[in-house]
Amino acid sequence: MKRYVFDSSALISYLDGEPNAPKVADYLEEINDKELEAFLCVVNYGEVYYHFLRTGGNSTGETILRTIRTLPVEIVEANIDLTISAGRLKAFNKMSYADCFAAALTESKKGILVTGDKEFKQMEKSIKIEFL
DSSP states (O other): OOEEEEOHHHHHHHHTTOTTHHHHHHHHHHHHHTTOEEEEEHHHHHHHHHHHHHHHHHHHHHHHHHHHHHSSOEEEOOOHHHHHHHHHHHHHSSSOHHHHHHHHHHHHHTOEEEEOOGGGGGGTTTSEEEEO
């Protein structure tokens, strides 16, 4: 069964109505229709929140938090194992620490990362990635 992991760029694209929004909507529809598993690390949840808080203020930020909770995506806490994995990835890759959490979650779930962030190109040999 397919398991998807979303990074913040994918959800920001969807929630902000950016050009890749329809592609993300297709993933969410597939997840819902086929009852697939999908995940978002709490660190990336925070990234989406601060993006909308910064660009739209408190009301927009709070609305986005509620909206994400309605999506067919499970928010995963950053436990010790996930944090150690993210730290390992950060030590040996040129990518943001938050992106390392998305990659580490993808590894741990044996999933497919859905992203619009080209920074993940360096991870293509380690994890499955579908670029928007």
